[in-house]
Amino acid sequence: MSRIGRKPISVPADVEVKIEGQRVSVKGPKGELSGTFSPLLTIDREGAELLVSRPSDDKECRSMHGLTRTLINNMVVGVTDGFTKELEIQGVGYRAQKQGTNLVMNLGFSHQVIISETDAIKIDVPAPNRIVVSGIDKQKVGQFAAEIRMKRPPEPYKGKGIRYVGEYVIRKEGKAGRVAG
Numbered sequence: 001m002s003r004i005g006r007k008p009i010s011v012p013a014d015v016e017v018k019i020e021g022q023r024v025s026v027k028g029p030k031g032e033l034s035g036t037f038s039p040l041l042t043i044d045r046e047g048a049e050l051l052v053s054r055p056s057d058d059k060e061c062r063s064m065h066g067l068t069r070t071l072i073n074n075m076v077v078g079v080t081d082g083f084t085k086e087l088e089i090q091g092v093g094y095r096a097q098k099q100g101t102n103l104v105m106n107l108g109f110s111h112q113v114i115i116s117e118t119d120a121i122k123i124d125v126p127a128p129n130r131i132v133v134s135g136i137d138k139q140k141v142g143q144f145a146a147e148i149r150m151k152r153p154p155e156p157y158k159g160k161g162i163r164y165v166g167e168y169v170i171r172k173e174g175k176a177g178r179v180a181g
Contacts, residue, residue, distance in 0.1 A: 003066075004065075004066035004069055004070060005052055005054070005065030005066040005068070005069045007069065008046075008049040008050065008051050009049060009050040009051075009052075009069065009072055009073045009076060010048060010049055010076075011045075011048050011049065011050060011076060012028075012048075012076075012080055013048070014028060014029055014080070015027070015028040015076060015079060015080060016028070017045060017050065017076075019043055019044075019045060019050075022036055022037050022038070022039050022043070023035070023036045023037075024036075024037065024043060024072055024075070026072075026075040026076055026078075026079050027079065028076075028079030028080050029079070029080065030078070030079050030080065030081075030082050030136050031078075031079055031136045032079065033075045033078055033079055033136060033137060034075075035071060035072075035075065037064075037068045037071070037072075038064045038068060040054065040055070040060060040061050040064060041053065041054050041055075041061065041064055041065060041068050042054075042055070043068070043072070050072060050076075052065060052068050052069040052072065074138045077138075078135075078136040078137055078138060079136055082134055082135060082136050083134065083135060083136070083137075083138045083141045083142075084132055084133065084134040084141070085132075085133045085134075085141055085142060085144075085145035085164065086130065086131070086132050086133075086164065086165040087130070087131040087132075087133070087145060087148060087149060087162055087163065087164055087165065088129055088130055088131075088162070088163055088164075088165050089105070089107075089128075089129045089130070089131070089161075089162050090129070090154070090159055090160055090161065090163065091107075091108065091152075091158075091160035091161065092160075093106060093108065094106060094107055094108060094129070094152070094160065094161075094162075095128040095129060096125050096128060096129070096130075096131050097125055097128065098123065098124070098125045101116055101117050102114050102115065102116050102117075103115045103116075103117070103123045103125065103131065103148070105151065105152075107151060107152040107161075107162070108152070108160075113151050113152075115147075115148060115151075118144075120135050120136065120137055120140050121133060121134070121135045121140060121141065121144045122134050122135060130165075131148060131162075133145045133148065145164070148162060149162045149163065149164065154167075154169040156169065156170060156171055156172045157171070157172055157174055159171060
Protein backbone atom coordinates (compact mmCIF):
# COMPACT_ATOMS: atom_id res chain seq x y z
CA MET A 1 0.00 0.00 0.00
CA SER A 2 1.12 3.55 -0.66
CA ARG A 3 3.15 4.92 2.22
CA ILE A 4 2.20 8.50 1.45
CA GLY A 5 -1.46 7.64 0.80
CA ARG A 6 -1.75 5.87 4.14
CA LYS A 7 -0.59 8.85 6.19
CA PRO A 8 -3.45 10.77 7.79
CA ILE A 9 -3.77 14.50 7.06
CA SER A 10 -3.92 16.48 10.29
CA VAL A 11 -6.42 19.35 10.15
CA PRO A 12 -5.62 22.33 12.42
CA ALA A 13 -8.38 23.78 14.62
CA ASP A 14 -8.72 26.99 12.56
CA VAL A 15 -9.27 25.09 9.28
CA GLU A 16 -12.73 24.06 8.10
CA VAL A 17 -12.94 21.05 5.75
CA LYS A 18 -16.10 20.17 3.81
CA ILE A 19 -16.33 16.82 1.98
CA GLU A 20 -19.20 16.46 -0.51
CA GLY A 21 -18.69 13.19 -2.35
CA GLN A 22 -15.44 13.66 -4.31
CA ARG A 23 -15.31 17.44 -3.84
CA VAL A 24 -13.19 18.73 -0.95
CA SER A 25 -13.34 22.38 0.18
CA VAL A 26 -10.80 23.72 2.65
CA LYS A 27 -11.23 27.10 4.33
CA GLY A 28 -8.61 28.64 6.59
CA PRO A 29 -7.16 31.93 7.78
CA LYS A 30 -5.40 32.69 4.46
CA GLY A 31 -8.26 31.81 2.11
CA GLU A 32 -10.29 29.02 0.58
CA LEU A 33 -9.38 26.21 -1.84
CA SER A 34 -11.43 23.39 -3.32
CA GLY A 35 -10.81 20.48 -5.62
CA THR A 36 -12.51 17.45 -7.14
CA PHE A 37 -10.74 14.11 -6.86
CA SER A 38 -10.98 10.65 -8.40
CA PRO A 39 -14.20 8.71 -7.73
CA LEU A 40 -12.09 5.55 -7.23
CA LEU A 41 -10.94 6.75 -3.78
CA THR A 42 -12.84 7.51 -0.59
CA ILE A 43 -12.06 10.56 1.52
CA ASP A 44 -13.19 10.38 5.15
CA ARG A 45 -12.88 12.62 8.19
CA GLU A 46 -12.11 11.08 11.56
CA GLY A 47 -11.89 13.74 14.25
CA ALA A 48 -9.11 16.18 13.38
CA GLU A 49 -7.72 13.97 10.59
CA LEU A 50 -8.56 13.23 6.97
CA LEU A 51 -7.97 9.77 5.55
CA VAL A 52 -7.74 8.79 1.88
CA SER A 53 -8.38 5.11 1.22
CA ARG A 54 -8.67 2.95 -1.88
CA PRO A 55 -11.08 0.05 -2.38
CA SER A 56 -8.79 -2.18 -4.44
CA ASP A 57 -5.18 -2.65 -5.45
CA ASP A 58 -5.53 -2.17 -9.20
CA LYS A 59 -3.00 0.08 -10.90
CA GLU A 60 -5.23 3.14 -11.34
CA CYS A 61 -6.28 3.19 -7.66
CA ARG A 62 -2.68 2.78 -6.50
CA SER A 63 -1.45 5.60 -8.74
CA MET A 64 -4.15 8.02 -7.53
CA HIS A 65 -3.85 7.20 -3.81
CA GLY A 66 -0.69 9.09 -2.87
CA LEU A 67 -1.42 11.90 -5.34
CA THR A 68 -4.86 12.59 -3.89
CA ARG A 69 -3.54 12.60 -0.32
CA THR A 70 -0.73 15.00 -1.26
CA LEU A 71 -3.06 17.39 -3.10
CA ILE A 72 -5.44 17.57 -0.14
CA ASN A 73 -2.52 18.05 2.26
CA ASN A 74 -1.22 20.90 0.06
CA MET A 75 -4.65 22.53 0.26
CA VAL A 76 -4.61 22.36 4.08
CA VAL A 77 -1.03 23.69 4.29
CA GLY A 78 -1.83 26.44 1.76
CA VAL A 79 -4.77 27.90 3.69
CA THR A 80 -2.82 27.83 6.98
CA ASP A 81 0.77 28.77 6.07
CA GLY A 82 0.81 29.46 2.33
CA PHE A 83 3.61 28.68 -0.11
CA THR A 84 6.55 30.77 -1.32
CA LYS A 85 9.13 30.48 -4.09
CA GLU A 86 12.23 32.63 -4.07
CA LEU A 87 14.05 33.70 -7.22
CA GLU A 88 17.37 35.49 -7.57
CA ILE A 89 18.63 37.62 -10.43
CA GLN A 90 22.30 37.48 -11.41
CA GLY A 91 23.97 39.70 -13.96
CA VAL A 92 25.39 43.21 -14.25
CA GLY A 93 22.54 45.69 -14.52
CA TYR A 94 19.88 43.03 -13.99
CA ARG A 95 17.44 44.08 -11.26
CA ALA A 96 13.82 44.02 -10.18
CA GLN A 97 11.56 46.46 -8.40
CA LYS A 98 7.93 46.63 -7.43
CA GLN A 99 5.76 49.48 -8.71
CA GLY A 100 2.26 49.20 -7.26
CA THR A 101 1.07 45.70 -8.10
CA ASN A 102 3.55 45.27 -10.96
CA LEU A 103 6.96 43.62 -10.96
CA VAL A 104 9.29 45.66 -13.20
CA MET A 105 12.51 43.92 -14.24
CA ASN A 106 15.56 45.17 -16.15
CA LEU A 107 17.03 42.04 -17.74
CA GLY A 108 19.36 43.34 -20.43
CA PHE A 109 16.65 43.79 -23.04
CA SER A 110 15.96 47.12 -24.77
CA HIS A 111 12.75 47.30 -22.74
CA GLN A 112 11.62 46.59 -19.19
CA VAL A 113 9.79 43.35 -18.48
CA ILE A 114 6.58 44.00 -16.53
CA ILE A 115 4.54 41.28 -14.80
CA SER A 116 1.38 41.99 -12.79
CA GLU A 117 0.49 40.07 -9.66
CA THR A 118 -2.89 38.34 -9.57
CA ASP A 119 -5.51 37.91 -6.86
CA ALA A 120 -4.06 34.52 -5.86
CA ILE A 121 -0.36 35.44 -6.23
CA LYS A 122 1.54 38.15 -4.36
CA ILE A 123 5.01 39.36 -5.37
CA ASP A 124 7.55 40.87 -2.99
CA VAL A 125 10.96 42.34 -3.86
CA PRO A 126 13.07 42.49 -0.65
CA ALA A 127 16.25 43.34 -2.61
CA PRO A 128 16.94 44.44 -6.22
CA ASN A 129 18.21 40.95 -7.07
CA ARG A 130 15.63 38.88 -5.16
CA ILE A 131 11.95 38.12 -5.92
CA VAL A 132 9.56 36.28 -3.58
CA VAL A 133 6.37 34.79 -5.05
CA SER A 134 3.74 33.72 -2.49
CA GLY A 135 0.19 32.42 -2.42
CA ILE A 136 -2.07 29.69 -1.05
CA ASP A 137 -2.17 27.39 -4.11
CA LYS A 138 1.12 25.49 -4.49
CA GLN A 139 0.66 24.82 -8.21
CA LYS A 140 -0.14 28.44 -9.06
CA VAL A 141 2.85 29.73 -7.04
CA GLY A 142 5.22 27.31 -8.81
CA GLN A 143 3.79 28.11 -12.25
CA PHE A 144 4.02 31.88 -11.70
CA ALA A 145 7.64 31.56 -10.48
CA ALA A 146 8.47 29.43 -13.54
CA GLU A 147 6.95 32.07 -15.84
CA ILE A 148 9.10 34.76 -14.21
CA ARG A 149 12.20 32.54 -14.58
CA MET A 150 11.44 31.99 -18.29
CA LYS A 151 11.77 35.73 -19.00
CA ARG A 152 15.58 35.28 -18.73
CA PRO A 153 16.66 31.73 -17.77
CA PRO A 154 20.24 31.34 -16.52
CA GLU A 155 22.71 30.94 -19.37
CA PRO A 156 25.50 28.33 -19.04
CA TYR A 157 28.58 30.46 -19.76
CA LYS A 158 28.42 33.32 -17.24
CA GLY A 159 25.36 32.18 -15.26
CA LYS A 160 23.47 35.43 -15.89
CA GLY A 161 19.69 35.34 -15.62
CA ILE A 162 16.89 34.49 -13.21
CA ARG A 163 17.19 31.31 -11.14
CA TYR A 164 15.56 29.76 -8.11
CA VAL A 165 17.38 30.33 -4.81
CA GLY A 166 19.70 27.37 -4.35
CA GLU A 167 19.44 26.25 -7.99
CA TYR A 168 22.71 24.95 -9.41
CA VAL A 169 23.42 26.00 -12.99
CA ILE A 170 25.85 23.77 -14.90
CA ARG A 171 28.54 26.04 -16.31
CA LYS A 172 30.33 25.51 -19.63
CA GLU A 173 33.95 26.37 -20.26
CA GLY A 174 33.75 28.39 -23.47
CA LYS A 175 36.20 28.82 -26.35
CA ALA A 176 39.25 29.61 -24.20
CA GLY A 177 39.15 26.15 -22.58
CA ARG A 178 39.62 24.32 -25.89
CA VAL A 179 42.83 22.41 -26.42
CA ALA A 180 44.63 23.19 -29.72
CA GLY A 181 45.04 20.08 -31.75
